Amino acid sequence: MRHVAKAICLRAWDYSETSQILALLTRESGVVRVIAKGIKRPKSKSGGMVDLLAEGNMVYSQKNVSSLGTLVEFRESISRAALRRQGKSLAAGIYAVELAGEMLAEHDPHPDVYDLLSGTLRRLEGEACPVQAVLAWYQWRLLRFVGLLGGLTHCCACEEDVSHFAHHAGVFFSSRLGGLLCDGCEADEAEKHHVAPVALGAIASLLANEQGQRASLGETQAGQVNRLLHYHIVHQLGKALRSARYVLPREQI
Amino acid sequence: MANYSETIQRVMDELGRLPGIGARTAERLTFHLLKAADDDALGLSDAIRDLKTKIRPCRLCFNPTEEEFCAVCADSSRNRSTICIVEQPKDLLSLESTGAYGGVYHVLMGHIAPLENIGPEDLTLDSLLGRVRTGQPDIETGELTPITEVILATNPTVAGDATALFIQEMLAETGVNVSRLARGLPAGGQIEYASQTILADAINERKTL
Numbered sequence: 001m002r003h004v005a006k007a008i009c010l011r012a013w014d015y016s017e018t019s020q021i022l023a024l025l026t027r028e029s030g031v032v033r034v035i036a037k038g039i040k041r042p043k044s045k046s047g048g049m050v051d052l053l054a055e056g057n058m059v060y061s062q063k064n065v066s067s068l069g070t071l072v073e074f075r076e077s078i079s080r081a082a083l084r085r086q087g088k089s090l091a092a093g094i095y096a097v098e099l100a101g102e103m104l105a106e107h108d109p110h111p112d113v114y115d116l117l118s119g120t121l122r123r124l125e126g127e128a129c130p131v132q133a134v135l136a137w138y139q140w141r142l143l144r145f146v147g148l149l150g151g152l153t154h155c156c157a158c159e160e161d162v163s164h165f166a167h168h169a170g171v172f173f174s175s176r177l178g179g180l181l182c183d184g185c186e187a188d189e190a191e192k193h194h195v196a197p198v199a200l201g202a203i204a205s206l207l208a209n210e211q212g213q214r215a216s217l218g219e220t221q222a223g224q225v226n227r228l229l230h231y232h233i234v235h236q237l238g239k240a241l242r243s244a245r246y247v248l249p250r251e252q253i
Numbered sequence: 254m255a256n257y258s259e260t261i262q263r264v265m266d267e268l269g270r271l272p273g274i275g276a277r278t279a280e281r282l283t284f285h286l287l288k289a290a291d292d293d294a295l296g297l298s299d300a301i302r303d304l305k306t307k308i309r310p311c312r313l314c315f316n317p318t319e320e321e322f323c324a325v326c327a328d329s330s331r332n333r334s335t336i337c338i339v340e341q342p343k344d345l346l347s348l349e350s351t352g353a354y355g356g357v358y359h360v361l362m363g364h365i366a367p368l369e370n371i372g373p374e375d376l377t378l379d380s381l382l383g384r385v386r387t388g389q390p391d392i393e394t395g396e397l398t399p400i401t402e403v404i405l406a407t408n409p410t411v412a413g414d415a416t417a418l419f420i421q422e423m424l425a426e427t428g429v430n431v432s433r434l435a436r437g438l439p440a441g442g443q444i445e446y447a448s449q450t451i452l453a454d455a456i457n458e459r460k461t462l
Contacts, residue, residue: 011368043443045446048446048447048451051410051411051450052368052411052412053411054448079449079452080411080450081457085418087418087419087421087422090411090415091367091415094367094411098367098368242367242369242370243367243368
């Protein structure tokens with residue numbers, strides 16, 4: 001059966017001299033894997049190989065969800081030329097597609113994640129882009145969309161409001177329990193991550209942004225949130241992301 | 254059920270480990286070798302042995318060679334103040350075949366590919382930095398020529414771009430001029446078939462006539 005979809009390339013493997021295997025996030029069908037036969041030929045319908053981060057309209061055929069699809073055509077609709085000229089933005093873009101690929105199951109449609117990823121890649125192309133802030137918003141929203149963000153206003157063990165702890169030495173976050181812990185509950189939990197007051201302030205900004213208010217996020221604040229979210233992601237996936245070392249400061253990995 | 258002898262099976266298994274060779278092709282090649290003249294089959298065996306025992310990376314640029322230094326580094330007529338950085342030895346040969354470049358090379362032996370777990374430490378970057386800092390020696394006299402320009406000839410892919418950006422940042426402290434191969438429409442290509450990225454590059458890097 002033939003399908004038409006908007007797609008972003010999450011991974012590309014060389015299959016032969018002229019063919020590739022691609023993992024793409026489609027807006028309509030979630031992550032799909034296809035073989036792109038002869039795509040690296042200069043006069044292929046798709047205009048050459050499909051590279052990581054490429055976004056466009058694709059036509060592919062697939063008999064059933066368990067089989068590898070066949071790419072008929074990929075027409076790039078958005079150029080990534082600007083993104084590919086900036087080291088930090090490029091690293092963040094690679095991290096963003098790796099995260100999407102790890103968090104989503106194949107053929108599980110998530111148009112919200114597609115739009116989020118597409119928008120994030122576009123924002124990263126801007127000159128002097130606040131990379132950590134863009135990445136914090138991306139990770140935050142992605143975790144929200146897949147239902148893994150966790151409780152960030154109340155203690156996930158006793159449901160006490162934790163917002164007033166921002167004025168103290170911070171609180172702890174337990175990925176295992178799925179949220180922040182108050183002072184009374186954190187002592188009983190071995191697996192936890194310290195959340196500094198500055199990160200709690202950033203969390204408040206992200207929550208405000210989700211409610212339509214415009215709250216700005218500084219790069220230092222965003223870096224702290226990224227540290228927390230990365231810890232949570234690693235715990236949920238059971239493995240580290242390969243591209244994390246290029247985008248997060250070394251002590252955050 | 255009859256099986257192939259251990260020796261035949263071993264050859265098939267070894268050939269089957271080569272890229273692009275499946276079980277059926279390995280079987281066909283094995284029987285081709287079995288039927289071939291002794292000189293032909295053993296010649297292949299000797300060639301593979303020589304490949305693994307005689308070939309080594311050039312001490313300066315990592316281009317595969319049978320000597321201590323490759324033919325390019327040993328050629329005193331080359332412009333030793335310019336280094337062209339390529340990902341693979343076959344890229345070096347492609348550039349050499351144009352006859353348009355007269356400097357020396359540095360082969361990275363790969364590119365940075367975060368999703369494949371290939372990082373800067375897997376490439377020959379330490380050696381490159383050392384060469385740029387100390388200069389390129391004349392193999393015969395030992396005289397050092399300071400490096401004035403580094404040309405990044407990595408592939409125009411995301412991995413190639415990431416590698417080029419990393420090297421550009423790494424070399425910033427040395428003060429050497431860093432340039433990158435021009436990118437855009439290939440000669441013989443057609444605008445109709447070009448991707449958005451290629452067209453954007455072609456427009457951004459257009460030349461005044």
